[in-house]
Amino acid sequence: MLATLIHPRVLTALALLVAGAGLSITAWQGPESAMLVPRIVLTIWCVMALAILVGELIRQAPRQRTAKAPRARSPLPLLMAAVLIAAVATASLGFLIPVLPLVALTLWLFRIRRPLPLVLGTIVIGGGLWFLFHHVLMIRLPALLTNGVI
Template sequence: MNSPDKDGAVNPRRELNLDTAISGVALLAALGLLVITLQDKRAQVNIAAADAPADLPLILLGLWALLSAIIFIRSLMPGQYEDIAPLGLMRQAPIVLILTVTILAMLSFGYLIPVSVGLALVLWLLGERRPLAFGLTWLVLGPGLWALLHHILQIRLPSLLSGGLL
């Protein structure tokens, strides 16, 4: 954010904002974890040739680093957030609480049920009230993602039933 001076004019000096700090830390963490992970895979000639479901965490880590870099670079551009109202702590705290409860609930209830319920609550708190957009987002990111990971990619997820049905 640009800060106004005494006369109300905008100071061209760019202050460090929360998005820059958080995305910078996330980028450094992702790059550090990528370096550590790739050092273990150094013995393989080509990482893509040994592509397997067990490599999914490495792929997700790469995506984490890429998205963090994009958010970090965008946060450094002037005028990015001037028309967006800041999301206050009172709106952020329930989302963090819901995500924490969702993660902890996965230990007892598997992946599908906690993620579906948690995602619906987060969408509601973020202000999504349009039925079609809410339903499609929930369906694709909740049960749809579970079906993709569990049935198509055959990645083992925490399950409610011991047979892996849910």
């Protein structure tokens, strides 16, 4: 039973149901007229998520006995965390400083590992595009300094 519950598809359905239920509680506590449509939408969301969860549990139950081969640990969560950290850091550090290590990490994880292509790629893709948009095309990106230089 536990093996069935920790299957990624079941966990996804469960997470959707929990999120929908949590948001529904917020919607039902909110003002009547502003929350009319969200209440309808979130109720449908919860019903659908519950149906999906039941379906996934039924589908996974016969499979739980099949042994799975051990999988190598993927560095994908590292890339996801880097994207999220860079996104959060932009508000306080400006655009350029967070994206340079992000671009370098992306290139590294996609196997651009020789120093010259890695450094050049980071400077051209990260720094070059930032300079093009921020300083040449004057599309103002978040800046560290109030004068907007970086």
